Amino acid sequence: MRTRASGRTRGALGAVAITTVLALAGCAAGADSAESDGPKGNVTLTFLTFETPNLTARYWDDAIARASAKVPGVTIKKLVAPSADRVGYAKQLAASGQLPDVMIAVSPNGFAQAGQLAPWTDAELTEFIAPHSNPIDGKIYQLPYNTQPTPLVYYNKSDFAAAGITAPPKTYAELLDASAKLKAKGINPFVVGGGGKDTWADMFPLIGAVATDTYKQTPDWLSRKAAGQTKFTDPAFTKPVAKVADLAKNGYIDTAGLSRPYTDVEQAFRDNKGAMYPMGSWFAASADADKPGFDVGVFAWPSDDGSLVVPAYTGGGMTVSAKAPKVDLAKKWALAFMLDKTSLDNSVKTDGSIIALKNYTPPPGMGPVYTATANLYQQAVRENAIVDAFSIETGDGSMPPGLPDKAAAGVADLITGRKNADQFGSFLDQEWAKANR
Known part of the structure; x- marks a missing residue:
């Protein structure tokens, strides 16, 4: 997938390399709509995601269920982007007044400037290694949960x-x-x-x-x-x-x-x-x-x-619509999803993610290509050799x-x-x- 980054400090990336492993970016495919198996509650939130050969429908359904179990009162309706152009799809939905309440790996650029997204506060970003990645007018609109070398x-x-x-x-x-x-x-x-x-x-x-x-x-x-x-x-x-x-x-x-x-x-x-x-x-x-x-x-x-x-690039996480029903509850659910250890481990194992969260420990036994990728990234951080990825x-x-x-x-x-x-x-x-x- 394409994600996008800027405003990142190299010191923060150094911390990523020392304490975390490799990031995802996957690419979208298919279209679907389903409700999670989480408890029925007093608010239903739409969640726009994507599917790839690595990140299957089962991966997302299981992760949605785990997050929903941690936030009683929320029911999730899953939306799957029909192509890799998740931003374009989100724009189509927004134009018809249907911007999803929660989105993952969708660039906030354009949506944030139009007042369509709720900013994250410093108090909500305490678990993230690079909490001020990708500011828009000084505010953070997307959770910076992973880092990915590209290419x-x-x-x-x-x-x-x-x-x-x-x-x-x-x-x-x-x-x-x-x-x-x-x-x-x-x-x-x-x-x-x-x-x-x-x-x-x-x-x-x-x-x-x-x-x-x-x-x-x-x-x-x-x-x-x-x-x-x-x-x-x-x-x-x-x-x-x-x-x-x-x-x-x-x-x-x-x-x-x-x-x-x-x-x-x-x-x-x-x-x-x-x-x-x-x-x-x-x-x-x-x-x-x-x-x-x-x-x-x-x-x-x-x-x-x-x-x-x-x-x-460091970013790729959740954004929340400013018009979501019960924004605070939507943000709480998004954080529960992003901070779930099982989901993070699955992302590392299935999509090679470098998780940019404090105190995160990746699963053992990762393969040789992943290990070589992680080592190369860590070497670049040690040598202060990380730059932004053009167009991302x-x-x-x-x-x-x-x-x-x-x-x-x-x-x-x-x-x-x-x-x-x-x-x-x-x-x-x-x-x-x-x-x-």
Whole structure:
């Protein structure tokens, strides 16, 4: 799933690394409506969630029941987003006066500014390691319960060995060299997606490149853009964009992959249709739970000088409608859901979550891909190498609502050669201006 972050302190992320493990982001699919098995009460709340191969209907139903048992007087009606675009679906519901009372992993951007969400107080955020992540006008509207590196690069160790690549690349030049060696052996270097409603799945190479080339030098670059101090046509931004265009031009990104929806992208990697798979850290749990026919390794998108840079996001939790019946009770239920140990452990085991809660201890016996992912993230925190993930930010200084989807459409044009780096930058500047009119 796509979640979004900004306003995060690196000290807080350090605490996450020391005391927690890896985060989810999953992706939405399907549509459903059901009531929880919790006790019938004097208020019914609608709860918008999502389902993935990892986070099934059973996962959500069981978690809803546990939270409801802790908050007597609440009955939950479950709503399942029909696609990965949960924000778009929530907007549709809001436009008809049906904004869900509680939502999970839905960006508050746009809803909060319109007065549609209830802010969380400091007293309600005492259990969270980074309680002031993603502020909007100084207020917190989404519970910051997990951290997810987005992306890391998962790779097929057998393909690397076949191409004579003895170690994962640390510099960008080494990444290009590895890509050339793979292509020479008839192995597609990168698996990408972006088909159907999952256009966001093409963004990961660009997010990685912006992290190493733009945010590494200027961590608040997007905030400066919001203040009118930078442009997407600036060389600081077009340089990483050009890298992605060149990867495609050199045949290292298979353009046919742009027709694949998210689930098919993962399956393509599992089916050995490409050696490298830039993806959020949630893939780690999937790789351990259903091991492909090859060993999977992981590395960070390489920078020019080889220094470690990892884009990541802290957030993803519950938001509560300002017009929910009994807002205080809705918030109490949302907190009960978020703080439930069983639900958190299940999220770690099924979706590779890094839980950003004080005193949380992850379940033992996690698999090798998850462990490698967690170790890489923790290394980045120790080296002060965490930056925001471009287009996944929320809060002050983030992209205007709807612009990340425009960016994903632009990346498809970039990969197919319909836009070059300068044209892509101009496109984003124009779309930014339209979104702020």
